[in-house]
Amino acid sequence: MLKPTLATSIILFDYSGLTIKHNLIVAA
Structure with a gap:
């Protein structure tokens, strides 16, 4: 298992x- 780095987490969260x-x- 690869531990996600802070940068990766931020990128995924942004996406x-x-x-x-x-x-x-x-939808609007």
Whole structure:
């Protein structure tokens, strides 16, 4: 198992946030 680094966690979190925002914009 690879332990995610802080940078990786931030990148994944950002990507999830952008995806959610994109979905909200499309749904609006």
